[in-house]
Amino acid sequence: MKHLDILIPFGLLPLEIANNFIDKYQISSLSSLSILLTKSLIKTQLINPFSRALAHENWVAQTLGLISCNNFFNSKIFSQLNFSYYNNLSIAHMAMYMLGIPILKGYWFLINPVHIHVGSNCLILTDTRKLYLTHQSSFILFKIAESIFSKNGYSIIYGDANNWFIRADNWKKLITATPNAASEQNIKNWIPKGKGHKDWLKLQNEIQMNWFNHKVNIERENIGLKKINSLWLWGGSDFKKSFNIIKNFSNIPIYDSCFNLSGWMKLFNKYLCNNKNNILEKIIQKPGSRALIILDELIEPSILNEWSYWIKCIKKLEKNLFTKLLQKLNNGSLKSLKLILTKRNKITQFNCNRNILRKFWIKPNLKNLL
Template sequence: MRHIEIIVPFAFLPASMASTLLRDLHAPALATLISRAKMPPRMPEFEPLARVLPHGAWLAWQFGLTAAIESGNSPPIATAAMQMLGITPGTGVWFILNPAHIHLGLDHAALSDLRQLSLSNAESRALFDAAKPYFDQAGKTLLYGDAGTWFVRADNWQTLRTSTPDAACGHNLLPWMPEGEHELEWRQLHNAVQMAWHKHPVNAAREQRGAETVNALWLWGAASGSLPSLPAIVPYTATYCLSGWMSAFGPFSPDNQQTCSALELTRNPPEHGLLLLDSLLPPALSNDWQQWITTFNLLENNWFAPLLEALQEHTIDRLTLHLSNDTSLITFINDRQTLHKFWIRKSLARLQS
């Protein structure tokens, strides 16, 4: 069977915006797919303060990382991310550290979307060099991964509960901050780094050109050792367009393609493929709903319409859509039989929670 699963974060409409957004969407192919699809039981609703968004939790579950999610923690992805960047983790407990910008409002602090930081490798290296002595002094090994991703070994922080950056983005930060026995140790180290960066030349230059300063580090993703052996965890024969921290799962797939088009995918369909379409994430996290509408309509033209056509022409046998928002994930399963339900009117109504 040629089966493609697609996960589309923030394609499931927030209840408060649903009626307004639906009026401006033009997605007849998606309407056909979701109105006629079979729907398995929904995932339980996520708590508003969950430390990982539903799409991230779902993907972590697919690769066997269930315990951390069920215990209210971020996915233990640090060592997989290290391996993806060519770093051998060795022993110990490793966390991801993302250079970040925290916006200080009148009554709370909020984490900006990391995708908008646009930090160059040279800038990140300079900030890393300024931060490293503080980690050395604290007895923590700090490693550079890439411009947006560093790693710290902190064995005694293993029980800290942390959050993915996307879960925390745009909210009052307090509920998403690292929490647990050694949270004070982390805060003290973090504060020392923040002070060192306050007047750093990198931030002075960024401020002068109107870019967000790098004034924080986001700690999450604690893991030790490596992910389980491949035969135990790989549910897919191919993965496509995995990005951000979710790209760390890619190397565990027999066929991992970082970029792909609908034409390329349907020309050589996998036995069981997973495709991530995450272009709705940035506008949703920033509440830019006009851009969200524009992006949604592009997904219709570039992906949903070609994939519906591939299903109709029997190029693929099954198409499963996983659509989410900040608290829900809903699944739609289509095959040749569901498409024959011609008496069901095409509608996007099922996008509403």
């Protein structure tokens, strides 16, 4: 593999943290990263901070052709993207397709079984990566939910343990958020809004009551897992629009290999991932032209505002990744590298190759972490 794209969600720091970080660390402990951040061609895209999908989710969706953006990375700095453009990441039909479900007519939503816990003064959506829900447990809960939805006139389909689908043609105007965008935050700001939201909340509440003391959840608690006590609705998509996206999906020039897809992106494993081994040396030695690696170590400390842990993680990446990448660019075993770093309101691409690294007059720094 001669060309690598490495997507690092929350690799950029918020302004109030970045200034202290840059002053304290400079380049002494992150020398390889500082070189890659400064000796690169840099392109930036601004995302509305209240977008209902995280910046890296938007980037993946754009790259895979699930959504389009006419000015996507074609100039150095982009104007603020329209907020309404990112109100919904409309991938329900594509998710169905990835799971082998026929492309069904109507307006369909993704439903994720989730855990919502009580914070100091609000309800908080737990990171879905921590749920470890099995097919057996999920299907039992699904059958309970199915009877409630059917009783109220809604069709529901089981995709896999983490992804179910509901047809709700009368909810087309619902504004929803991805579970990643709402993760570890007050759900009041992220629950579905608009025409149909009261109907959804009523159904959700009935399902919550039926699940609360179910044996599936009692067994989960007994082995130290969190209860599945709610559902998260998002990703609504229309059949006609989705049909064209799915029809053109195979024509999109995507990667020879992808590594570490998580969340809804895991649905693309069958089409994009052909190797679960993410050791850098083996990825570079693997046949093919271009690969994508997603590194999600910085998501949790960023969402939880645990910046000392973020620093620990970025230092680990420096040792295990950035230093090796720089070496492989210098010795020619890697032809080009694209680092894609994000935060809630920004995506920055750093495009680097051996020739750019020869710009000895550029002094490395960490300012581009802003």
